[in-house]
Amino acid sequence: MPTDPPPAEGPAESDPLWRSGLQRQRAPWEAPPAEPPGPATFQQGQGGPTGFRTPVPPPTAMSTEVPPPASEAAGPGKRPAAPPSSEWPQPPGGPPTIGPPPTVGTPSLGDSTPTGTPPDQPEKPEQSGESGESGESGRAEQPVLRVPETPAPLDHVGSGPPTYDAEPTALPAADPDDLDDLVADTVLDGASYGTYTLRAVSVRGDSARFRGEPRRDSLLTARFGTGDDALVLVAMATGARATPDAHRAAAEACQWIGRAVGRSHARLAEDIRAARRGDLKSGLHRLTDRSLGRLRAAAVERGVEPEEYTASLRCLLLPADPACRTRVFFGVGAGGLFRLRDGEWQDIEPRVADTTGEAVVGFGSLPPDTPGETPRDTPHETPDGDRLTMDLGITTPPSPYEPAPEPPPRAPFRFRASVARPGDTLLLCSGGLAEPLRGEPRLVEHLTSRWSRSEPPGLAAFLADSTVRVKGYADDRTAAAVWEA
Secondary structure, X not given: OOOOOOOOOOOHHHOHHHXXXXXXXXXXXXXXXXXXXXXXXXXXXXXXXXXXXXXXXXXXXXXXXXXXXHHHHXXXXXXXXXXXXXXXXXXXXXXXXXXXXXXXXXXXXXOOOOOOOOOOOOOOXXXXXXXXXXXXOOOOOOOOOOOOOOOOOOOEEOOOOOOOOOOOOOOOOOOOOOHHHOOOXXXXXXXXXXXXXXXXXXXXXXXXHHHOOOOOEEEEEXXXXXXXXXXXXXXXXXXXXXXOOHHHHHHHHHHHHHHHHHHOHHHHXXXXXXXXXXXHHHHHHHHHXXXXXXXXXXXXXXXXXXXXXXXXXXXEEEEOOOOOOEEEEEEEOOOEEEEEEOOEXXXXXXXXXXXXOOOOOOOOOOOOOOOOOOOOOOOOEOOOOOEOOOOOOOOXXXXXXXXXXXXXXXXXXXXXXXXXXXXXXXXXXXXHHHHHHHHOXXXXXXXXXXXXXXXXXXXXXXXXXXXXXXXXXXXXXEEEEEEEO
16 A cells, blocks of 8 residues: 655654654545555554554563563663564555554454564464374374273172162270270271282271171281292181170281291291192191180180180281292181182182081981991891980980080181282182172172283272172171282
8 A cells, every 4th residue: 555755855753653653544535555565563562553452472481581662772862763674574665554453352463473572372283184193383293191991990789789878887986995996997908029919908898887886807918027038928807796806806816827927937938939738738727726726715814605706817828039929828717719810710719528427326317228328237226116216306404424515616727829820810808708709790790800900900999899889798898819910
């Protein structure tokens, strides 16, 4: 657009319009320019359309100082110096002109950026048709975080939600003079030695949480020795049901077996590495009997029956030597021992052989001429067909001359030594988790999907997996799992 040149009488400095930094605008009746005007750039703090202010970008690491206004730099009473040609390009035909007013709210800036000011935020590159390539800007595509698909933890499985709430409701009653007797609601532990990673947890059951009863299960994890000669013991015990001191009996059982194993850990670790199965079984059987025998002695001191102050005891021995993959289980009482191998659970709880004897002569015994029955020397019938003995269902009163009846048989001792394979997961648990594992297939499927990964879960994830509830099973849960690298 044509503009008027400075007056001819004097220099351009005498023109007040030019000195003020304004330009003459085209009148409405004047013809439009033959060529469109070029881009215009304004120095920060100078020029620009009337009513607009060039936004000052925030300082960056490359430019932290804001240049002072031109009026201050020139000094008082002096005219601001004209910007250099590189900062204020002059189109042919005179000073730059302003085109139509820009949209309200956005200043009309040119394509170039004034020197000394940081550039505007770069535009995002346009995505090309091929993945992994950027647009015209040439910038590489940002890396995408890919999260592996892992089944989410569940609150419960089975036919429906459990009867009790998932969170604790009531705390056990406390004795102000015996606060050491308090038992925490949840115990969580873990470690990593040699080629395995250990996770252990003990949680109060839903029923005990609702009634405010202490956790009857007790958990002990301990390491004896150092280096490759170290031996890790995991002991869990469950007190008798419906007894006031069940939690004390379980804690004492773990303490006694821990002391016994700790004092003999060097010999036990050597027997495990040398695969002396017979020595291990006999030695651990002896240590277990001594520990449970102390519980029976404590019951006499408390004035209660031995059956009321007892506990089931289940233990794992894990050597820290990376070259030894033998895992030893021993114990007495109910519970479970499982192994996850190649995506399938195996119930490897040692079975106790059933001991059967001959039928007692008398009521209910078979006649000697029954096929398959061995004749006995003493006949149980007279030649006339009369029986020699008859059971009328009447309890015979104890005689003062006869010895006292023997106590009920004790739970059998269980022992198993197995060699682990890479990728195996060994699970030792109390009856509170073993029963739902054997009775609810959905719980087995869920734990299979959660624990079949190459990496063992963290402590929080293991706690969530171990406490998936099943309707009809509300006892305490104690579990120890070993992941083989």
